[in-house]
Amino acid sequence: ALQQTLDRRLFGQHLVSRVVVKAVRGFLNNTNAKKPLALSLHGWTGTGKNFVSKIVAESIYKKGLQSKYVHQFVATLHFPHAHSINLYKDQLQSWIRGNVSICPRSLFIFDEMDKMHAGLIDSIKPFLDYYELLDGVSYRQAIFIFLSNAGAEKITEVALDFWRNGRTREEIQLTDIQNALSVSVFNNKNSGFWHSTLIDKNLIDYFIPFLPLEYKHVKMCVRVEIESRGYAVDEDIVTRIADEMTYFPREEKIYSDKGCKTVDAKLDYYYD
Numbered sequence: 314a315l316q317q318t319l320d321r322r323l324f325g326q327h328l329v330s331r332v333v334v335k336a337v338r339g340f341l342n343n344t345n346a347k348k349p350l351a352l353s354l355h356g357w358t359g360t361g362k363n364f365v366s367k368i369v370a371e372s373i374y375k376k377g378l379q380s381k382y383v384h385q386f387v388a389t390l391h392f393p394h395a396h397s398i399n400l401y402k403d404q405l406q407s408w409i410r411g412n413v414s415i416c417p418r419s420l421f422i423f424d425e426m427d428k429m430h431a432g433l434i435d436s437i438k439p440f441l442d443y444y445e446l447l448d449g450v451s452y453r454q455a456i457f458i459f460l461s462n463a464g465a466e467k468i469t470e471v472a473l474d475f476w477r478n479g480r481t482r483e484e485i486q487l488t489d490i491q492n493a494l495s496v497s498v499f500n501n502k503n504s505g506f507w508h509s510t511l512i513d514k515n516l517i518d519y520f521i522p523f524l525p526l527e528y529k530h531v532k533m534c535v536r537v538e539i540e541s542r543g544y545a546v547d548e549d550i551v552t553r554i555a556d557e558m559t560y561f562p563r564e565e566k567i568y569s570d571k572g573c574k575t576v577d578a579k580l581d582y583y584y585d
Contacts, residue, residue: 324573354366406437409440424460431502431504525567539580550583
């Protein structure tokens with residue numbers, strides 16, 4: 314189901330589909346995991362990070378994101394004040410310990426990692442490490458997903474290099490990006506992962522790059538959204554919405570600067 318949903322509704326992200334399905338399926342089938350699964354999703358707004366975390370939740374839990382075993386943290390909402398970082402660290406440890414005690418197969422999603430105060434996320438390092446038990450609790454069946462815009466410039470740089478050299482985006486391999494991405498995120502002072510021990514100690518299993526979306530991918534998003542509303546696809550409207558988007562870099566205008574983020578709102582205008 315995870316594979317089918319990603320194939321049907323996620324566009325232009327061949328690396329994401331391949332790595333997420335392989336990582337999640339392998340982890341769920343492993344009866345003797347040595348540590349929790351930790352995935353870090355990186356890329357510009359609107360490229361599918363939140364969507365993929367939602368699909369992962371739905372593939373594991375009957376109620377998806379509404380499951381009481383799925384826990385979402387948004388940096389600007391749950392951890393807004395820099396002066397309260399020590400309080401947040403205690404709360405975060407307590408929340409994770411309490412929820413994993415109730416359900417070992419808990420899912421934790423951390424959104425806006427690029428806006429999180431540096432040092433805060435390191436408080437969960439013991440839970441992601443290779444411990445059999447911590448105070449009588451095993452965290453080895455838990456899943457942690459981090460979402461971040463940090464590293465998006467590096468991802469775009471690689472994608473543009475391929476484009477300028479006449480190579481397709483589908484030729485990009487994880488090995489072309491992953492190391493550069495983790496280094497970029499680690500050294501980004503405006504990121505919650507700045508000099509994080511989670512990266513330093515190799516506790517993140519995969520850094521997953523979401524490539525910037527092209528014009529054709531925006532049109533795919535529009536078609537799927539129209540169909541999901543129960544309408545017949547009108548190619549004229551599909552083209553008009555895709556043309557209303559703005560694209561970058563300034564000269565080439567290849568990538569949508571909001572990905573598919575505003576497609577839903579633009580459709581409201583045409584299907585009021």
